[in-house]
Amino acid sequence: MSFEIRVERTENSRLSQLDPQNIGFGKVFSDHMFLVDYKNGEWTNARIVPYGPLNLSPATSAIHYGQSIFEGMKAVAHQSSDTAVALFRPEENARRFNRSAQRMAMPDIPESLFMQGLNTLIELDKAWVPRSEGGALYIRPFMFATDDYIGVKPSDSYCFSIFTCPVGPYYNKALRVKVEEEYSRAAPGGVGFTKCAGNYAGALYPTALAQKEGYDQVLWTDPISHEWVEETGTTNFFAVCSDRIVTPALSQTLLAGITRDSVIQALRHLGHNVEERPLSVQELKDLLAAGELNELFITGTAATLVNLDGFGHRGEYHSVITQGNQTVSKQVKSFLDDLRCGAQADPFGWIKTLD
């Protein structure tokens, strides 16, 4: 199905103000944004307009009752031409977005509308895709409830939007994580598997406490026993052991990371043995004591793939980075980086290029 998208170009591109050597993450926004409204049971008024503030009522129900979901994606420069850019498995983001929407009692966005809005926007702001090493155009699709109404019920109206920002690395060092045993991110039957805004808000206070103790992030554990590792505040989690790589199995309390899935498939393609199963903090400690835990790394769209320095548990710090030279994480990271930019053939059909 094809939708009509009205395009209003900016008359004042801000691109020349961008300092490619000093991009940071999430502070600079490209020239345009895509918007489409949900009213009377249908998506209407699809448009691309100059990036700018939204005009909202103070009673906007997303602000009060939290019907707000988002996605994270990246476009990178592709080697096939000087102007080509590549998207990575974008349809997976559209599908996960609709899984979040369903759980939050929000309407589906047709995959074709998601993709058409995305492609039109990226085509228009392609010059914002950094061509520097490690740079990318971060893409933020989101949807929120727009009824101005006080009362707890699903909104009747919504706004779906996509904006983009040129970014450098989200993390620029190996992280120290605290195994979190007091607070929980998600519970069975809850919304942990969605990318709803509240999941991130709920993590801020425990993360701030961990940071006061000198950690960079929390490593969430299951909400009942706090014995089983789940994910960090921003990423999924992998442990590289001597003869296998283990990552917590997906459940209702984990975000099904697209980078996580891609890393698993890439590792298997590269000949590694990957186990998706419950992984306890005790197992990590036992493996480390036995000299069998070689690397820890985390994965996400924003973070890409980053090593962990180690983890803190009950006041004791366990350094892992000292165990080896991060061979597996380096191998899979460069395989995926090369695949994204076209330096490596794509055996999976994951890359969607726009010329």
Ligand code: COI
């Ligand atoms: C992403 O990785 O894209 C996310 O949405 C997580 C957030 C830390 C930026």
